[in-house]
Amino acid sequence: MPEDSAAIGPSYGFDTLQIHAGARPDPATGARQTPIYQSTAFVFRDADHAAALFNLQEVGYIYSRLTNPTVAVLQERIATLEGGVGAVCCSSGHAAQIMALFPLMAPGRNIIASTRLYGGTVTQFSQTIKRFGWSAKFVDFDDTDALKAAIDDDTRAIFCEGIANPGGYITDLRAAADIADAAGIPLIVDNTSATPYLCRPIEHGATLVVHSTTKYLTGNGTVTGGAIVDSGKFDWAASGKFPSLSEPEPAYHGLKFAETFGPLAFTFHSIAVGLRDLGMTMNPQGAHYTLMGMETLSLRMDKHVENAVKIAKWLENDDRITRVTYAGLESSPYYDRTKTVCPRGAGALFTFAVKGGYEACIKLIDSLEIFSHVANLGDTRSLIIHSASTTHRQLDENQQRAAGADPDVVRVSIGIEDPDDLIADLDQALSKATS
Template structure:
């Protein structure tokens, strides 16, 4: 009885009005800082949030807007704001609602940048964080304080790959009337739409699988529109008059998109981490093939899991699709199309053998990124998580022999052959 456009169609079409003058089929790159107003009334209307429109590219841009509306549509959210990077998205999303004296409850298993933001940077501005083991929702509940204003986690934890129990954590948020924000970078909306399980906000590094080609840095905040900001007085930035816009009450005026509007009105204006139109264009090209790429990522991942699990030089393999993984059941529940294309494994022989493996691989690229079309490998203890202390390293489940693999789209036989070369080198080192 009801009919909505499906994911693949939205990936190609959502957010774009075909250019009325020239009929460009691709979303044009509006490489401009500013926009000519037809009259003063229109100009004042845009500045006063009476109508949609563009005034200055730091705040909005037509190409970026297509990407924002496409991402919001794919996520099933009410609105999205794109930013210059995933970290900018996280920072803007947090500071839109938290300030001096406020508290976050966050998973221990997160990207090192997220942990550093909460452990080192935000405390300088009076925002503190208590970290909890993502495999233990009771620990999340126990960490809640009177001043807690946000629960934060990654659905697929980085790098331990533990799956956050979305519905359990969302229930804790609902019980305390605190929004639940999920970094959905590793899953993308193709593998899991977190709002369907009670999350209220998602943030993305769209640099990764969403863009998928390693050519543009970008981030996105998606407002699920499903948090009742008005039911509590905890969130005055959303529910109290906002002086810079004639005392607008964003919750009263914008309801389900009030949170996203706050980010647009405050963070993009006062801080300015805007996405460039060129990057938005590049990321749009990637999103057009999101489901195709994710299916191939998942197929290659399953093949490599089988290969690694049976390789004599591999001491352990970690992925939520493996029945041995503690999050296997949660992965089946929340990620039935696949639990992401990040795999971690241990190379027999420890740190030096792991190093030899990475340096001997030729096809797999040794670099600090994930979610590229190309296969990537890295040693987290000395790179992405090198700036966090030993205690946090252990809490994040990182060992010295760990190699993190981001499975690409190459022919999987070639990836296996490359790894065979790497493992032969590792074996020689281990034998010394």
């Protein structure tokens, strides 16, 4: 397990924490930037030290599949910004989702998932997790009665996105958390599209927060990664529903994670069992890139939001566009909810529908010059994609529409370029697409 390297506490402001949390000058060299500890293994002081580490009696570094000093700084930083007690970084956002569910699930168990999710997540939950004997029920989270009704004795978690991909819808996290609490199960929130700068799901009742660190946290489109943040507020032993955390663990001589580690039970289990056996490890160089990106997170997110508002308003008033889903528009049904869930802004991810339908969308994308046509979001660059034919292609038409990925819709991730240049690019491309 990693050693505590935190030098800056959570009482500092966000701008300070995004630079300093979890880090201090390297004790060996005085290096100010967190070094890349490109090492597979770490030397034990002696045989007793090694035994204590493997018995989870002492925290420290063993092997980089489990723990690494560079990754540990990133984990501490993300946990601090999210207001959690701990975090575990892994190889991708998809890995983070499986890692989050792994200690909670068993064959025959299910999760309740929002219909408004990234298409790859819908596929992971509707298809891939069946191979583990798990299942998912998809519900519109705006229908709280349906959400309550979907929960049964085998439900082990509720899962949603704070700002949903692709449409930028804002989820009522407090309502979802209250339903989860009443059922005695955790609420897991994917906070990728918002980041902790715009939204802190734990403050709205989330038990666990997951991220694709690939996106806004890194911000420069260089590496993939994921993270799970543990709120430390859930009693895993209260109901008997989570034996992996509450019952004796055979691999550690009957140790009970909830009893031994208390609020950090989930975090320790995810490293000592999850990373140990699933091996979904983040590499230290990837962690280094994300740490560098996070130093400017608040500056970038402010600019992302400012640009998104200006561009969404322009699109909304253009007669070549039939609708815009941005929650930062006063016309959005989620505008008032944004003030509570994301008080600093509704992010920079949304969709718009183009007159002319599918063919016009394709022509629009092919005519853009500044926007990049890629399957990513959260970059400093402005990005665009036609979700129905790409990220949500595996879904049937009903699933696509439920997710907000209709055939006449394109998704944009607004970057931090000059907004007037972005508007000019959209204008010329729309002229070609709808002529």
